[in-house]
Amino acid sequence: xxxxxxxxxxxxxxxxxxxxxxxRLRDFVEPFREIMKSWRAHNVEKFAQAEGMELAGVYFDDxxxxxxxxxxxxHTWKQRKGFPDWRMVLTGGTRDSLTSDTSxxxxxxxxxLSAIFGSLNPLVGIHWDRxxxxxxxxxxxxxxEREVYDYLSGNPPYRPYPAGDTVxxxxxSMIADAEEAAGG
Numbered sequence: 563x564x565x566x567x568x569x570x571x572x573x574x575x576x577x578x579x580x581x582x583x584x585x586r587l588r589d590f591v592e593p594f595r596e597i598m599k600s601w602r603a604h605n606v607e608k609f610a611q612a613e614g615m616e617l618a619g620v621y622f623d624d625x626x627x628x629x630x631x632x633x634x635x636x637h638t639w640k641q642r643k644g645f646p647d648w649r650m651v652l653t654g655g656t657r658d659s660l661t662s663d664t665s666x667x668x669x670x671x672x673x674x675l676s677a678i679f680g681s682l683n684p685l686v687g688i689h690w691d692r693x694x695x696x697x698x699x700x701x702x703x704x705x706x707e708r709e710v711y712d713y714l715s716g717n718p719p720y721r722p723y724p725a726g727d728t729v730x731x732x733x734x735s736m737i738a739d740a741e742e743a744a745g746g
Contacts, residue, residue: 612649623699
């Protein structure tokens, strides 16, 4: 299964802030679930961009990711069979496996300090070199940083810190690095 991994480095300033955040630093299940939800929703947008783009291909993330166009022969075959003019969509199984947690191909394993999620659909790997469908773009990376920041800062939708026990906004800074790979 192709993998997309990310790591987050959290810098906390001050022992007091670190003590207040101690329990949250040991359990990221809540933000991991929000990150997965956001990633699936953003994948819906990515696939929507690919509608009607079979012969042209489609760029994502300011040109960093490209889904190659299909061949004219394959495009003709899809039209003749009644399939949509939609890059990376034939029956919708691959798309659904990346956009819906009810897809039989959706996979997730969430633990307090790690999460693995994505698609078990073999087509995701088959198309990886020409059209990497599972990737974290700038919007996804910003979402990850926002979720972790909000979680550690006690911002909505996460439970706030007890009154008088807040963590200052400048106490938390993060760097989220993403790496996509065909192996996994």
